[in-house]
Each structure stands twice: as C-alpha cells, then as structure tokens.
Amino acid sequence: MIKIDDAMFKIFETRTKEESMCDKYKQLMHRSYKLALTDKEESDRLNDKAKKILDELHRMGYDKIDH
Secondary structure, three states, X not given: OOOOOHHHHHHHOOOOHHHXXXXXXXXXXXXXXXXXXXXXXXXXXXHHHHHHXXXXXXXXXXXXXXX
C-alpha cells in the first residue's frame, strides 16, 4: 500500500496574508544576513524592509513569528 505524505499537498493549501508576510520577513532577514559581509548598504536596505514587515505583522496582532 502506498502511503501518501501530507506534505505533498501543502502546495494546495491557501495561506493567510500574515503567513505570506512572515515568510517574506524571514527571506529578507536571511538575505540581509548573507549580504552583511559583502554589501553593507544592500544588507541595511533589506533589513529595513524586513523590519517594516515585522512592524506591520505586530500591528495586525500576528504573534507566530520567530525572529
């Protein structure tokens, strides 16, 4: 018998705006961290963008973000 993994169907689930913003925040922080040693200005720009998203998430009352 074939066992179907639930993770396979994650692509069909709809995501909330907050979850999408949380993912965007994590991506920006990761990119900012990687660029910190080579391009400080770009790193700072990405970090500022991520902080704006984080502030918006806090205003929306979303508390499931790990930072």
